[in-house]
Structures are given as C-alpha cells and as structure tokens.
Amino acid sequence: MTAYRVEVRVMPRPALLDPQGQAVARALHALGFGEVTAVRVGKHLVLDLEATSGDAATARARAMCDRLLANPVTEDFDVAVRPG
C-alpha cells in the first residue's frame, strides 16, 4: 500500500444559482476588481489515504464522492490524486 493525497473539488452545478459566488463577485467589484465577470464558490477537501495504486485511490475517492462528499442533485466534483 502506498500513501496518496487526494484533493476533491466540489462545485455547485452551473445551472444552479450560487448566491455565495454572487456576493463575493459584488464584494470584489466594490474593492475595484471590476474585471471579475463571475465567481462560484465550492468546497475543497483534502484526504490522505492508502491504496495499491493511483488508479485505485482515484476509484475509491470517486466512490466517496458518489456516496457522501458530493450531492449529485446539486453539485459536481472532480478528483486529483498524487503520491502522499
């Protein structure tokens, strides 16, 4: 078994209103960052785990996202794996 670090990015679905992102965009505009056209706010999870290979770690992490870490109704996710 090898140690891996898995980074999971969970984002609200593009079709859904993201009021947090809108609030951050408005605040950036107020600070003079007028070039910002859109902001979306999601979650970033960092998992340390043991697996037999990088592919195995990815498969396990995706299973975790399907079951718990992301809600498929409201969120999309992607997974990045590197040796821990």
Add this chain to the structure above:
Amino acid sequence: MRRVAVVVFPGSNCDADTLAAASGAGADAYYVWHRDTDLRHADVVILPGGFSYGDYLRSGAIARFSPVMGAVAAHARAGGAVLGICNGFQILCEAGLLPGGLMRNAALRFLSRPVWLRVEAADTPFTCLYERGEVLELPIAHGDGRYVADPRTAAELETAGRVVWRYVRDNPNGSTNAIAGICNAGRNVVGIMPHPERRTAPVLGGPDGARVFQSMEARNATQPAVDVRAVGDRHLRV
C-alpha cells in the same frame, strides 16, 4: 391512536415540539434515537428539525447514514407515512426518499420569521384535514431552505400534484417554483421546510400547523398506495 416515532439525531432541536404536537393531536408519540434500528411498530415516522451533525458537509448529508435510516427507508418503501420537517426534509432529500435538494437561501441569510404558504395537495397523510388552496401562516427557521430540482423533476412534481405546499406573497429563500414542501410518488413520504409543530395553538402564535398532526390521526387519512400490514417487525404487502 397511531404510533408516531420522532427520530432524534445529534443536533435535532425540534424533537420535543414535534413530540408535543403529535401527542396533542392524540397520537402515541415516542422518541427513537438515531442509533436505534427498530422503529417499534411505528405507523408514522417524523424526522424533526434541527442541525443534525452540525450541518457539516451539507445539511442532512451525514444524518442520512445514521443507523435508523435503514429502518426509515424500509418503512417508507412499505408505504408507511414519513414526514420530514426542515432538517428532516433535508435528510429525506439526501437519503433519496424525496427528489431534489435544499441549498443555501438565495439571500444567504438565516431566516427566522413567519411565512405564508398555500396547501396545494390535501391527499397526503399529513394534509388530509386541510382544504386545497388554504393559506397558512407558519414560521421558517433555516439557512439552507432553497429547494432545487432539475427542470424535468420540477415539472414532474407539478404535473403529478406532488407540490404539497407553496410559498405565497413572497418566496423567502428562492426555492424553485416557490416550493415549500413535496411528497414522493406514493404520497406517503412528505417534506416541509416551515415548522407546523410551532403553530399548533393560538397561544403559540396560531393554530395553522396543528392539522398536519391531526391529519395523521384522522379516520379518513389517505391510505398508502398499497395495502400494508405490519407483522412483527416486517411490513407485508397484502
């Protein structure tokens, strides 16, 4: 007298109000701890409001894996009545017992105030004593109350008459189609974001929520889609 199990999760905070509302309507109501796997022959299961597991990750996301939820899902699949109020509604959505999900209020603020909602369906076990079209005043207390569903699901809810309550006058949290509560296809699993258990008597600000609990007891309560007899711990389709 119907047996009503009020499930208590760590972080539930409307369990006592819900138990009192069910008892006040004449039910034999009792608590079931989330680690229990036995609903003790419940006729009705209520998941109360609160902040189960601190709302960590997403509201209801961790509670749905509590040991009791296997029994709740089996009860629902057998046609048994289930009501989720506020956090209970969020848990039912996370568990896949109701479609859609509940996201952060559109205005980002936690809202604790009265709202008005129209009864859109009186053919559920929790609304059979209401008239369709009646407007109720009930309080909300939530940060994640914006009901969302993909367009196909939302259209299905509308055409099948599965929107049970809808916000009127204003849509406090930005819910799709101003949806305040829905039911499943079998009409035995119902979720509502406002708090009927907090409005069961004039002294509590109004009586508009009381009939949710009285409906469970009503003789003419909607029968489940299939005839179900509970034998021992098992539900049998007859």
